Amino acid sequence: MARVLFITNNKEKAELVQDVLCKNALEVEVVLEEVIIFDKIMAFFPDLILLDVSFNTQDITLLAKKIKIHTQTDNVIFSLLVPQDCDNQDLLKTATSYITEPLNEKILISTIMSAIRMKNSLDVLSRNNADLAKSLYQLDVLYNTSTQFAGSLDREKLINIMLEGLEKSLSFNLSYILLFNNDNDIKLIVNSLHPLSERFEQAIKLRAMISYKSLFDKKQMPYAINPDIISVEKRIKHPYVEYDLPVLNFDNMFAPVTIGEKFFGVIEVFREEEFKSEDATCFQTLSKQVSIPLETATLYDEIKQTNIKLENLEKMKSEFISIVSHELRTPLTAIKNSLGILKGGAAGETTAVMDKFLGLAERNVLRLKGIINDLLDLSKIEAGKMKYSFEKADIMSPVETVKTTLENLMKEKNIVFSLNYDENLPQVFIDTMRIEQVVMNLLSNAIKFTPENGEIKLCVSKMSGSQIDRSDAVDDREYIVVLVEDSGIGIEKENLEKVFDKFQQIESSLSRKIGGTGLGLPIAKQLVDAHKGLIWVESAINKGSKFYFAIPVLSDLEAFKAGLEKQIAVAKSNCYTLGVIKISERMDNSTVFLNDIVSGLINIVRKGVNVKEYIVNENNFKTIYYTVMQMDRFALNFVGKKIDGFVKTEPRYEKCDILFSTVLYPDDEVTVDGLIEKLDNDIIEVKL
Ligand code: ADP
Numbered sequence: 001m002a003r004v005l006f007i008t009n010n011k012e013k014a015e016l017v018q019d020v021l022c023k024n025a026l027e028v029e030v031v032l033e034e035v036i037i038f039d040k041i042m043a044f045f046p047d048l049i050l051l052d053v054s055f056n057t058q059d060i061t062l063l064a065k066k067i068k069i070h071t072q073t074d075n076v077i078f079s080l081l082v083p084q085d086c087d088n089q090d091l092l093k094t095a096t097s098y099i100t101e102p103l104n105e106k107i108l109i110s111t112i113m114s115a116i117r118m119k120n121s122l123d124v125l126s127r128n129n130a131d132l133a134k135s136l137y138q139l140d141v142l143y144n145t146s147t148q149f150a151g152s153l154d155r156e157k158l159i160n161i162m163l164e165g166l167e168k169s170l171s172f173n174l175s176y177i178l179l180f181n182n183d184n185d186i187k188l189i190v191n192s193l194h195p196l197s198e199r200f201e202q203a204i205k206l207r208a209m210i211s212y213k214s215l216f217d218k219k220q221m222p223y224a225i226n227p228d229i230i231s232v233e234k235r236i237k238h239p240y241v242e243y244d245l246p247v248l249n250f251d252n253m254f255a256p257v258t259i260g261e262k263f264f265g266v267i268e269v270f271r272e273e274e275f276k277s278e279d280a281t282c283f284q285t286l287s288k289q290v291s292i293p294l295e296t297a298t299l300y301d302e303i304k305q306t307n308i309k310l311e312n313l314e315k316m317k318s319e320f321i322s323i324v325s326h327e328l329r330t331p332l333t334a335i336k337n338s339l340g341i342l343k344g345g346a347a348g349e350t351t352a353v354m355d356k357f358l359g360l361a362e363r364n365v366l367r368l369k370g371i372i373n374d375l376l377d378l379s380k381i382e383a384g385k386m387k388y389s390f391e392k393a394d395i396m397s398p399v400e401t402v403k404t405t406l407e408n409l410m411k412e413k414n415i416v417f418s419l420n421y422d423e424n425l426p427q428v429f430i431d432t433m434r435i436e437q438v439v440m441n442l443l444s445n446a447i448k449f450t451p452e453n454g455e456i457k458l459c460v461s462k463m464s465g466s467q468i469d470r471s472d473a474v475d476d477r478e479y480i481v482v483l484v485e486d487s488g489i490g491i492e493k494e495n496l497e498k499v500f501d502k503f504q505q506i507e508s509s510l511s512r513k514i515g516g517t518g519l520g521l522p523i524a525k526q527l528v529d530a531h532k533g534l535i536w537v538e539s540a541i542n543k544g545s546k547f548y549f550a551i552p553v554l555s556d557l558e559a560f561k562a563g564l565e566k567q568i569a570v571a572k573s574n575c576y577t578l579g580v581i582k583i584s585e586r587m588d589n590s591t592v593f594l595n596d597i598v599s600g601l602i603n604i605v606r607k608g609v610n611v612k613e614y615i616v617n618e619n620n621f622k623t624i625y626y627t628v629m630q631m632d633r634f635a636l637n638f639v640g641k642k643i644d645g646f647v648k649t650e651p652r653y654e655k656c657d658i659l660f661s662t663v664l665y666p667d668d669e670v671t672v673d674g675l676i677e678k679l680d681n682d683i684i685e686v687k688l
Helices: 011-023 034-044 060-074 105-150 155-170 198-216 245-249 277-289 291-344 352-382 396-412 432-448 509-513 520-530 556-574 594-605 633-649 672-681
Strands: 003-007 027-031 048-052 077-082 097-100 174-182 185-192 230-236 251-259 262-271 391-393 416-421 428-430 455-464 478-486 534-540 544-552 578-586 611-618 621-629 658-665 685-687
Touching: 003 011, 003 034, 011 027, 011 105, 027 034, 034 060, 048 060, 048 105, 060 077, 077 105, 097 105, 105 155, 105 277, 105 291, 155 174, 155 185, 155 262, 155 277, 155 291, 174 198, 185 198, 198 230, 198 245, 198 262, 251 277, 251 291, 262 291, 277 291, 291 352, 352 520, 396 416, 396 432, 396 455, 428 432, 428 544, 428 556, 432 455, 432 478, 432 520, 432 544, 520 534, 520 544, 556 578, 556 611, 556 621, 556 672, 578 594, 578 633, 578 672, 594 611, 594 621, 594 633, 633 658, 658 672
Parallel strands: 003 027, 003 048, 048 077, 077 097, 185 230, 416 455
Antiparallel strands: 174 185, 174 262, 251 262, 391 428, 455 478, 478 544, 534 544, 578 621, 578 658, 611 621, 658 685
16 A cells, blocks of 8 residues: 655645545555654655645745655655645755645545556666666676686685675575585585574584485485585684574575586575575576586696606606616626626636627627616606716717727628718817717617618718708707718608607517617607707608707807806705806916916815816907806805905016906806806906
C-alpha cells in the first residue's frame, strides 16, 4: 500500500485529503506541526509528500526546499497544494507536481495516483540501475581476475587471485577452499570476516570433507581424505566478534574446482545476504576459470620436478663415470707397468709368441686408457671442472705435434697425407693442449674411417666470419680455420649433427667394425666451445668427410678480457681474491725495464701463486696486465709503493711515459668491464 504524508495546519483539508485517499486504498499520515515534519518522514517512509503551501511557517519556500533535499535520494515524490493564484516560481520549482485549490476529489486522486505510479517506475529503474552497476562491477572483477590468472604459474598465487576475485565480486562473509595436491598434501583455506570459534572451525572442516565426498557419490574419489592430514590456513579480516555455527545457515554456494579428469578441490562461500543469479554466474565462472591455469601450473610443476630429477641423474651419472674412471686408472697403470717389465725382459726371456701377445695386451691397455681419459674429460667438462690454460700461441704448434704423433699410423695404412697452412697466421688465444686434443680426435677419426691407400688433407687458414658458411660465425671477426679432410666412408646427411652428441656412433657397417666410444667428437665440440669457436662437418657417403673447427682471432685486449673472465670464474668458485695490476709504457721507452720489476715484485709478495701475464699493444703503448690469484690489498699496495719509489728515484725513468694502476676483485669491482674501467681511470702512478 502506497503511503502519503500530508503536511498542513488546516484540519478540514486534512480530513478531506485523508478521507479521499483512504477510500482509494492509500495509507495517509497528516503532520500538523512543523517540528515533527522530518521525524515523521524518517519514520513513515512516505512514497509521496504533499505540502500545503498555506502551512504556517516563516518561509514556506525554504521549508519546501529542505523537504525536497531530504527526500531526493529515495525517489519520494514531492507535491504541493497551492492556491489558484500562486505564482511563486521558486516555490513551484521545488515540487514534481502540484494540485490547485479548491480541492477537487477527482483531480486530487488522479494527480496523487499518477505521482505514485511515477514513484513506482522510478523505484524499478533505480533497482535495475543498481543491478546493472553490480553486474558491471562483477564483470570488471572477472576480467581483471582472468587477466591475473594468465600471468601466473604458481598454484598458491592462482588460488589467492581467485579468492580475491570472489571476495570483491560477492562480498561474502566466509569462504573455504579444500585444495588437493596429493593424498598427503591437502589444505583447507578459510577466508572469514571474523575469527571462528573452535567448534565452528571443526564444523567447517567436516563440511568441506562431506562436500568433497558428495561430489563423487559411489565413484572412486581422486584423493583419499583423512581429517588429520588436512592443514588449515585461516585468513581473518577483522579480529573482533566470533563466528559460530549459525553462519552455516547463511545463503551459500558450492562448486568443485576441476577441469576434465583433473580435480583440484572444492570451494564454498557463505553470505548473510541472499545470493542472486548473477552472483551464482560469477562464482561458477571464477571457479571454472581458475582450473585452466591451475592445470598449466600443475604441468609446469611436474616438468620442473622432472627436470630436477633429470639434472640429478645427469650429475649422478657424471660423478659415477668420474669415480669409476679414476678407480680404473690405477689398476690399469699397474697392468701397463707390468707389461712393460715383461716386454723389457726384466722378468725373464720372452718368446716371439709371448711378445706378440704382450704387444696385443699393451695396445689394448692403451686403448682402454684412451677411453677412460675421454670419459674423465667429458665428465670434467660437464661438471664445469675442466681447467684451461689460455695463452697467446701459434695454432701450428699443436697441429704439428698431432701430425708427428699420427704420421706412422697413416704410413701403416698407406694414406697420402698433406698439410697446408697460410703464411703469417696470427697468434690465437688458446689452451694449446686442448686444441691438440681436438686436432688429435679429428685426425685419428679421419685415419680410422679412411680405408688403406686413401687420402687425408689437413689445412689451416685465416678466414673472416663472412667467408665461413655458418650463421653463428660473426661476419667481421677473423678466425683461424682448421680443416681435416678425408676420403673415407663419409657420414649420412641425417647423422651429420648427431656426431657431436655424446655416445653417438653412426651405424654404418664399416664403423661398427671400427671400435670407439662416441666421445671423441663431443669432447672436441666442448673444447672448441670453451674457445668460443665453431665446429662443423660436411660429408658425402663413400666420398669422404670434412671436419672443420674455427677459433676466433682476438685482439690483445679481447684476449685479456677473455682471460680475466675465466680467472674471475675461478676466483669466484673458490672464494679467492684476484689482484689485477696494469702497467703501460710508451713503446719507445727503450731503456725501461719496469715490467721485469713488477713481475719480480709480484713474485716476492705472492711467490708460487697463479700469475698470468697479458700483453696488450695499443695506441703506441705496451700494456701488461698481471692477474694474481689470492692477492690482497696489502700486497697490491706494496707493489704500488715500490713502483712509485722506483719511478721517482731512478734517473733512467725520468723521461719515460708510464701509467700504473691496480684493482682488486671482488672488493673493487666484480665484472670484467668494471675492473678494466677502474684500471683505466684510477691510475695510481702517472708519469707522462
Ligand atoms: P668414436 O670415433 O670414438 O666412435 P667420435 O665421437 O669420434 O667417437 O665419432 C662419433 C661417430 O662419428 C663415429 O663413430 C663415426 O660414426 C662418425 N665419424 C667421426 N669421424 C668420422 C669420419 N672422419 N668419417 C666418417 N665417420 C666419422
